[in-house]
Amino acid sequence: MRILVIRAPPHPAALILLGLVLSGPLRAQTLSGVVTAPSGAVVPNAKVSLKRITDGLTTETRTNSTGSYKVADLMPGDYELTVTAEGYSPSTVTVTMVAGVNQSTDVQVRPPLSLEDLGFSAAQTQGSAEEQARLDKRSHMLKVHQRLGLLTTIPLAATVITGTFAGGRATQSTTRDVHAVLGTLTAGLYFTSASFAIFAPKIPGTRVHGPIRLHKALAWIHGPGMILTPVLGAMAYAQRSRGERVHGIASAHSVVAVVTAAAYGASILSVSVKF
Amino acid sequence: MTFLLLSVLTLTQTPSRWVLDSSTVRYHVSHPLHQVDGVSHGARGKGVCQARGCEFLIAVPIRSFDSGDSNRDLHMLQTVRGGQFPIVTVRTQLPEGAQLSDSVYADLEIEFAGQTAHYARVPFHVVMNGNEARVSGTIPATIADFKIDPPSLLTIPIKNDIPVYVESTWHREK
Numbered sequence: 001m002r003i004l005v006i007r008a009p010p011h012p013a014a015l016i017l018l019g020l021v022l023s024g025p026l027r028a029q030t031l032s033g034v035v036t037a038p039s040g041a042v043v044p045n046a047k048v049s050l051k052r053i054t055d056g057l058t059t060e061t062r063t064n065s066t067g068s069y070k071v072a073d074l075m076p077g078d079y080e081l082t083v084t085a086e087g088y089s090p091s092t093v094t095v096t097m098v099a100g101v102n103q104s105t106d107v108q109v110r111p112p113l114s115l116e117d118l119g120f121s122a123a124q125t126q127g128s129a130e131e132q133a134r135l136d137k138r139s140h141m142l143k144v145h146q147r148l149g150l151l152t153t154i155p156l157a158a159t160v161i162t163g164t165f166a167g168g169r170a171t172q173s174t175t176r177d178v179h180a181v182l183g184t185l186t187a188g189l190y191f192t193s194a195s196f197a198i199f200a201p202k203i204p205g206t207r208v209h210g211p212i213r214l215h216k217a218l219a220w221i222h223g224p225g226m227i228l229t230p231v232l233g234a235m236a237y238a239q240r241s242r243g244e245r246v247h248g249i250a251s252a253h254s255v256v257a258v259v260t261a262a263a264y265g266a267s268i269l270s271v272s273v274k275f
Numbered sequence: 276m277t278f279l280l281l282s283v284l285t286l287t288q289t290p291s292r293w294v295l296d297s298s299t300v301r302y303h304v305s306h307p308l309h310q311v312d313g314v315s316h317g318a319r320g321k322g323v324c325q326a327r328g329c330e331f332l333i334a335v336p337i338r339s340f341d342s343g344d345s346n347r348d349l350h351m352l353q354t355v356r357g358g359q360f361p362i363v364t365v366r367t368q369l370p371e372g373a374q375l376s377d378s379v380y381a382d383l384e385i386e387f388a389g390q391t392a393h394y395a396r397v398p399f400h401v402v403m404n405g406n407e408a409r410v411s412g413t414i415p416a417t418i419a420d421f422k423i424d425p426p427s428l429l430t431i432p433i434k435n436d437i438p439v440y441v442e443s444t445w446h447r448e449k
Contacts, residue, residue: 089330090368113332115362118319120334125362132358139353142346203349210344271346 029097032070033105035063035083042067043109046085050095053078083107134201141200148193149268155186160261163254176237183233190226190264194219211270218267225260232256291447293331293408295320298443300335302416305434313342313351320443328370333443335363354426355388363387365414377401383414392420399441406447414439 031050035043046063050071063069076099082092088109095105115125159182166179208216235250246253298318304311317339322331337357342348352358366384380396399412417435418425425432 091325092328112366113321113323113330115332115334115364117321118332118334120319120336120362124336127357127359127361129359132353132356135349135353135358139350142350203352205338206345206349208345210342210346212344212346215346 029074029076029100030070030072030102031074031079031081031095031097031105032068032102033107034067035069035085035107035109036067037088038108038110043083043085043088046083046088046109048107049080049082049084050074051080051082053080053094081105081107083109085109087111089113135203138201138203141196145193145196145200148189148196152186152189152193153265153268155182155189156261156264159183159186160257163257173241176240180233180237183230187226187230194223214270215267218263218270221263222260222267225256225263229253229257229260291324293320293322293324293329293445293447295333296407296444296446298333298441300340300442301440302340302437303440304437306428307431308428311342311347313340313348315339315341318443320445322445328368331365331367331369333365337361337363350426355421355423357388360387360389379410385414385416387416388421388423390421392416408445408447409443410445411440411442414441 035046035048037043042063044063044065044067046067046069047060048063048069048071049058049060051058052075054077059071059074061069061071074097076097079095079097080092081095082090084090089112091107091109093105093107095103097103116122159179162175162179162182166176232250232253235248236246236253239246239250295318298316298320300315300318302313304313315335318333318335320331320333322329324330337352337355338348338361340348340351342351364386366386367381369379369381377400379399379401381399383394383397385392385394394414394416397412397414399410402409416437416439418433418437419435425435427433
């Protein structure tokens with residue numbers, strides 16, 4: 001048997017071709033894998049970023065409908081593989097590409113920490129438009145209460161001042177009338193203001209504390225006082241209109257009025273001045 | 276210093292979880308006639324550290340803030356739309372190798388009053404002690420960040436800045 005041996009230098013084109021064949025697997029490695037959720041479900045359309053650690057060169061792709069990704073033409077080296085998907089926390093792993101070896105790296109993404117993870121119940125975390133509406137209504141009514149309450153101080157002061165001239169024996173009926181009209185206006189504004197506080201929505205689970213406690217406690221003085229003062233005032237007015245001296249329970253009118261006015265003033269100060 | 280650097284390594288070591296043990300969260304409201312501080316000790320928080328960093332979530336029920344006046348607290352609750360959004364949450368991610376020595380700079384995502392605001396590189400002071408970390412700092416929040424109508428007293432609105440001071444103690448779970 002004869003063997004034909006050709007001794008000739010290799011053709012340059014053959015060398016280039018050989019080089020390409022040999023170097024191909026070294027340069028064109030592929031990284032692939034599947035992105036899944038903790039439930040095992042695949043995660044489509046997740047962004048997959050592959051950053052070469054040595055120089056920061058980054059390649060990006062996305063998972064397909066089966067959650068798979070593939071990045072080709074990778075040089076050997078260390079890479080940072082980061083997967084981000086809507087509704088999940090970013091997940092990063094380190095991948096080392098070895099010359100001539102294609103790799104498969106599956107990545108599991110997990111949901112971000114949630115309020116449930118912190119032990120909050122759904123009832124604690126879910127607000128409601130109704131609850132907000134109740135708070136809005138409460139604030140609105142208390143603002144009206146506050147403004148009317150401040151407005152009430154004007155006729156209240158005027159009533160107290162005119163009252164000092166309305167009780168004497170020589171007092172003209174006009175003075176008493178002015179005092180009575182101002183008193184009626186004061187009572188009207190007062191009860192209108194009070195109704196906004198009384199009927200403002202209550203917020204369950206609220207522990208009342210702070211200056212508002214004093215404010216509410218004082219209402220137990222000026223509230224009954226605002227009822228009693230006009231009643232006693234009407235009795236005193238009738239007695240004076242008959243030419244009598246104010247006597248009996250009606251003679252307590254001025255004292256009750258002053259105590260009521262003082263309690264009312266203190267009530268306003270209790271929520272206006274920081275003690 | 277060596278101890279602190281070791282602490283840095285252990286904080287981001289994988290896998291580990293951090294749980295908030297105790298906290299004080301205090302907001303400050305300024306008005307020409309009033310200075311108000313509201314304090315909450317009702318925050319809950321967790322952190323999960325994986326290979327490349329840590330994710331933290333802290334949540335505070337808005338109703339847990341106490342300014343010393345329940346009427347004012349309810350008004351605050353209404354103003355910040357707390358009926359509809361009863362929890363304020365703070366999220367942050369610390370990348371691998373975050374320098375958790377004396378100070379750490381955290382990018383915060385805060386959900387409050389139905390709005391989300393981002394605060395970049397908020398400095399926090401960190402003291403590590405074994406598996407315990409004490410973290411404190413001030414978040415430079417403003418009411419405009421959360422589209423809150425500023426409440427007013429005698430027609431004068433409160434200042435826009437409502438700095439929130441946070442002091443927290445965490446422990447690590449394996």
